[in-house]
Amino acid sequence: MQASLSTSSAATASQGDASGPQEVRDRIALCCSHTEAATWELGLRAALPHATISAWPHTDEQAECAIVWSPTQAFMDAHPRLRIIFNMGAGVDALMKLRLPPQARIVRIEDGGMAVQMAEYVSHAVLRHFREFDRYEASAASGAWAPRKPPIRSDFPVGVMGLGALGKRVAWSLAQFDFPVFGWSQSPKTIDGVTCLSGADEFDRFLSETRILVCMLPLTPATQGILSHASLSQLKPGGYLINVARGAHLVEEDLLRLIDEGHLAGATLDVTQEEPLPPGHAFWRRPEIVLTPHIAAQTVVREAIAQIATKVSAGLESPTLSGVVDLGKGY
Ligand code: GLV
Numbered sequence: 001m002q003a004s005l006s007t008s009s010a011a012t013a014s015q016g017d018a019s020g021p022q023e024v025r026d027r028i029a030l031c032c033s034h035t036e037a038a039t040w041e042l043g044l045r046a047a048l049p050h051a052t053i054s055a056w057p058h059t060d061e062q063a064e065c066a067i068v069w070s071p072t073q074a075f076m077d078a079h080p081r082l083r084i085i086f087n088m089g090a091g092v093d094a095l096m097k098l099r100l101p102p103q104a105r106i107v108r109i110e111d112g113g114m115a116v117q118m119a120e121y122v123s124h125a126v127l128r129h130f131r132e133f134d135r136y137e138a139s140a141a142s143g144a145w146a147p148r149k150p151p152i153r154s155d156f157p158v159g160v161m162g163l164g165a166l167g168k169r170v171a172w173s174l175a176q177f178d179f180p181v182f183g184w185s186q187s188p189k190t191i192d193g194v195t196c197l198s199g200a201d202e203f204d205r206f207l208s209e210t211r212i213l214v215c216m217l218p219l220t221p222a223t224q225g226i227l228s229h230a231s232l233s234q235l236k237p238g239g240y241l242i243n244v245a246r247g248a249h250l251v252e253e254d255l256l257r258l259i260d261e262g263h264l265a266g267a268t269l270d271v272t273q274e275e276p277l278p279p280g281h282a283f284w285r286r287p288e289i290v291l292t293p294h295i296a297a298q299t300v301v302r303e304a305i306a307q308i309a310t311k312v313s314a315g316l317e318s319p320t321l322s323g324v325v326d327l328g329k330g331y
Pocket residue numbers: 088089090091092297299
C-alpha cells in the first residue's frame with residue numbers, strides 16, 4: 001500500500017507541474033491510519049482534478065488543506081500552514097488530542113450516509129431487546145416453541161444522548177416505532193415526536209425518564225466517563241444501554257456492576273475502551289452484552305469524498321462552509 005501511495009503521489013505532483021504554478025490552497029495533504037488510504041487518494045484525485053494530493057509521509061509541507069483520519073502529531077508538526085483539516089469521520093476526538101496549527105479549522109463529515117446506518121443499528125438493538133429476540137433465538141436453538149407475553153411499549157421509553165445530525169436521525173427513527181422518545185443535548189433542540197431536554201439541569205430528569213439509553217455524544221473531557229454508576233443507576237429498573245459513540249464514555253466496571261445488581265438488563269456496545277476488545281475482557285463472557293466491532297456507522301467513502309470535494313471547491317474561506325468544529329467545545 002505504501003509503495004502504491006508514493007508512486008501515485010509522485011505522478012500527481014508532476015501533473016501539477018505540467019499545468020503551471022499552483023495555488024498553495026490546491027495542495028492537499030492526506031493522512032489516514034486505515035486501509036482505505038488508496039481508495040481515498042484515487043477518489044479525491046478524480047473529484048478534485050486540479051488539486052495536488054499527496055499522501056503522508058510524502059506530503060507537501062506547504063499544504064493549507066488536509067484530509068485526515070486519526071493522524072499523528074508528526075503529521076501536524078510537518079504541516080504548519082494548514083488552514084483547514086477535513087476529518088474523514090463524524091467524531092473528531094482523535095484530532096482534539098493533537099497540537100494543531102493555531103490557524104487551523106476542523107471540518108467533520110456531516111451525515112455522509114452515516115445517519116441512516118446509525119438509525120438501522122440503534123433501531124435493531126432497541127427492537128431486539130424490546131421484542132426479546134435474544135430469548136426467541138435461545139428457544140429456537142433448543143427446539144422450543146415458546147411464545148412470550150407481548151411487551152408494553154410505554155414501559156420502554158428510549159433516551160438518546162447527543163442530538164447532532166446522527167443523534168437526531170436516530171431519535172426520530174425510534175419515534176416512528178411509537179416508543180416514548182426523549183432526547184438530551186447541551187443546547188436545546190426540537191425533533192418531531194421527541195421530548196427534547198437539554199443542559200445539566202435537565203440531565204437527571206432525562207435519565208429517570210429513560211429505560212433504554214442510547215449514547216451518541218461526542219467524546220470530550222466533559223463527556224468522558226459520563227456513563228457511570230451515578231448516571232446509569234438513574235435509569236428505570238431493567239434499564240438497557242446502547243453505546244455507539246466512544247468506549248471512553250463508559251466506565252466499564254460500573255456497567256458490569258449494575259447488571260450484576262440487577263438494575264440493568266444488559267447492553268449493546270459497538271465501542272469499547274480498548275479496540276479491538278482484548279480476548280480476555282469480561283464483556284466477551286457476558287450473555288447480557290451484545291458486542292459489535294465499531295461498525296454501527298462507517299464512513300461511506302464515495303459520499304464523504306463528494307462532500308469534502310464540494311467544500312474544497314467552494315474555497316477554504318467560503319462563508320457557507322458547514323460542519324466546522326467548535327474547538328472550544330470539541331465537537
Ligand atoms: C466513527 O466512529 C466516526 O467518528 O465517524
